[in-house]
Amino acid sequence: MSLPFLASDGAQDEALPYAARDTWMRTYRPGPLRVAVAAMALVFVAYLLVAAGIMGIAGNTHGAGTCLTITVLLVVCALRLLRVGFWVSGRGLRQVGLFYTVTVPWDRVGSVRTAQQPVKVLGLPRTVMGQALVVTRSNGDQLRPLLTDHNADFWHRTEAFDQAADAIEAWAAALR
Incomplete structure (x- = not known):
């Protein structure tokens, strides 16, 4: 099932299908782990809404307000979790x-490259050797390595990481 609002399904033959537009798009789909965590949060939200309704009917407005x-x-956290990643336009x-x-205009992007370095596993403090997309600004500052082969989008999906990193590198090469 295609979800164009989440990611580009764009064919690799088209170099930059949306380069002329000023709309922000993600060059990869959110990973199944990220989607599962957001879905579980929304299931919990459903239970909290039922609890808030029961408390409201029972007259406990403080408890209902807390649940709401x-x-x-x-x-908000579930929706924000689904938006985490690199977006290009x-x-x-x-x-x-x-x-x-963090938004960096293309003229201030120094380099975009894939590097072998210690990366966090699923954003936790534990680090292992892995690949990360390293974005360096023209003044020499580096952005946090958010796109790694051990994050929630690419956990055990190195081929998908390579495709996403290559797509972002292609955007950077064409628009810098």
Whole structure:
């Protein structure tokens, strides 16, 4: 099933299908682990909404308000979790994390390359040797290595990581 709002299914033959547009797109699909965590959070949200309704009917407005607040926070976190990753457009490169977003225009991108280096496993403190997409700004600063072969999008899917990294590198080479 194609979900064009989540990622590009663009054929590899077309160099940069959306380069003329200024819309942000991800060159890869969110990984199954990331989608599963977001789905489980939304299932928990359904239970919290039922609990908030029961508490509201019972007259416990403080408890219902607390459940609704937690519900809103979980929905925002689940949606944000699905947006985490690298996004590209004709304007630049955008790195979206859970709590931050960094946008670098193409004229300020120094280099985009894949490097063998220690990477975090699923964002946890444990590190192993793996591949990471390293983005260096023209002033020499590096962005956090968000796209790795051990993150939630590419866990045990090295071929998908290679395709995503190559696509982002192609965008950078064409638009820098």
